[in-house]
Amino acid sequence: MNRRIVLLPGDGIGKEVMSSAKEVLSAIAEEFNHSFNFETHEIGGAAIDTYGTPLPETTVTACKQADAVLLGAVGGPKWDQNPSHLRPERGLLGIRKALDLYANLRPIKGFKNLLHASPLKEDVISGSDLLIVRELTGGLYFGTPSERRDNGETVVDTLAYTRHEIERIVDKAFQAAQGRRGRLASVDKANVLESSKLWREVVEEKKAQYPDVTVEHVLVDAAAMKLITNPTHFDVIVTENMFGDILSDEASVLTGSLGMLPSASLNESGVGLYEPVHGSAPDIAGKGIANPLAMILSAALMLRYSFNLSNEAKLIETAVQSVLDAGFHTADLQITNGRQVGTAEMTRLVVDFIRTQSASKCIASCYY
Numbered sequence: 001m002n003r004r005i006v007l008l009p010g011d012g013i014g015k016e017v018m019s020s021a022k023e024v025l026s027a028i029a030e031e032f033n034h035s036f037n038f039e040t041h042e043i044g045g046a047a048i049d050t051y052g053t054p055l056p057e058t059t060v061t062a063c064k065q066a067d068a069v070l071l072g073a074v075g076g077p078k079w080d081q082n083p084s085h086l087r088p089e090r091g092l093l094g095i096r097k098a099l100d101l102y103a104n105l106r107p108i109k110g111f112k113n114l115l116h117a118s119p120l121k122e123d124v125i126s127g128s129d130l131l132i133v134r135e136l137t138g139g140l141y142f143g144t145p146s147e148r149r150d151n152g153e154t155v156v157d158t159l160a161y162t163r164h165e166i167e168r169i170v171d172k173a174f175q176a177a178q179g180r181r182g183r184l185a186s187v188d189k190a191n192v193l194e195s196s197k198l199w200r201e202v203v204e205e206k207k208a209q210y211p212d213v214t215v216e217h218v219l220v221d222a223a224a225m226k227l228i229t230n231p232t233h234f235d236v237i238v239t240e241n242m243f244g245d246i247l248s249d250e251a252s253v254l255t256g257s258l259g260m261l262p263s264a265s266l267n268e269s270g271v272g273l274y275e276p277v278h279g280s281a282p283d284i285a286g287k288g289i290a291n292p293l294a295m296i297l298s299a300a301l302m303l304r305y306s307f308n309l310s311n312e313a314k315l316i317e318t319a320v321q322s323v324l325d326a327g328f329h330t331a332d333l334q335i336t337n338g339r340q341v342g343t344a345e346m347t348r349l350v351v352d353f354i355r356t357q358s359a360s361k362c363i364a365s366c367y368y
């Protein structure tokens, strides 16, 4: 397979973890006979320094022509006092909008060796492995411009969705559930909101197209509780923009390890932007100690969701799991009796695992 991948390392540890992802993808390409062509472009603070804008036109054009985009992280104290149009985050919002990324996917998995870092009891979080599919371009954050009326005493925000917007995100979630354990929880507030009633209607209609997926409807308040009391209950959760914003942040702290969380944002043509959930971590940038695993796991999501290479994606995920199981960890993770390693060594361990499994021809039979 031939694919063109645009790399946007951004700022701080974004550059360090991006080079790890590139190394892992290069190993996958070699072992599976793919050709990945990497093209690096600037975004965020680095782009402000070089081009005077957080999102240069060349970056946008390259991303639009790519098969997928990998992004590190943007931001840092150097640009904190800039006027709003010259803030690094503008680059991030701009590229998401330019690519029309309407579906945000966040997998959250409790890795065995890291469960002790969770705010939940180990026996509650153990075995949890869920995916939150959040609508990203509609709803309350994108309604008719908010307004203040009656001398500022009344405020209005609009939560608007079209049937098409709901259908495409619900389809994405059903398809994701088909590739996982086949369970979909649709989260809404259909006892109160008209938009949620249409949401629920669409999910009910779509059900027939995906007979292998079991569906339940959960009210958002109940979902928020269940995520804490019984996270293993969930496989795939699909929900609208604001509910997804809140629930995905709630779920992301369950595993207790910011450096382990990948994400994917997809558009209708399947082109996606893949990035770790963490930021540019200026406090540790340049020290060679950043955890590259969220970025590496984001690359695995790219293989699965944009290129349909699920065996290759699974091998990366298995490699990450095995390296942690063997006790290796970066400074941000604590593993009892483990061995602390830096960014480069963690990357090498993942690559070594991939190469060893390929060499032993274990790929087809051992892990899938």
Ligand SMILES: NC(=O)c1ccc[n+]([C@@H]2O[C@H](COP(=O)([O-])OP(=O)(O)OC[C@H]3O[C@@H](n4cnc5c(N)ncnc54)[C@H](O)[C@@H]3O)[C@@H](O)[C@H]2O)c1
Binding pocket: 013, 072, 073, 074, 075, 076, 077, 089, 092, 258, 259, 275, 276, 277, 278, 279, 280, 281, 282, 283, 284, 289, 290, 291, 292, 294, 330, 332
């Ligand atoms: N998507 C993005 O690009 C994104 C997201 C969040 C924050 N930011 C930006 O990043 C900068 C720093 O923000 P912040 O400190 O609030 O959040 P952060 O995620 O960068 O860091 C929070 C804490 O987690 C640690 N950390 C984060 N990722 C890590 C990793 N991979 N390995 C080891 N430790 C890791 C950091 O050292 C820090 O102590 C700000 O400029 C912010 O605007 C960018």
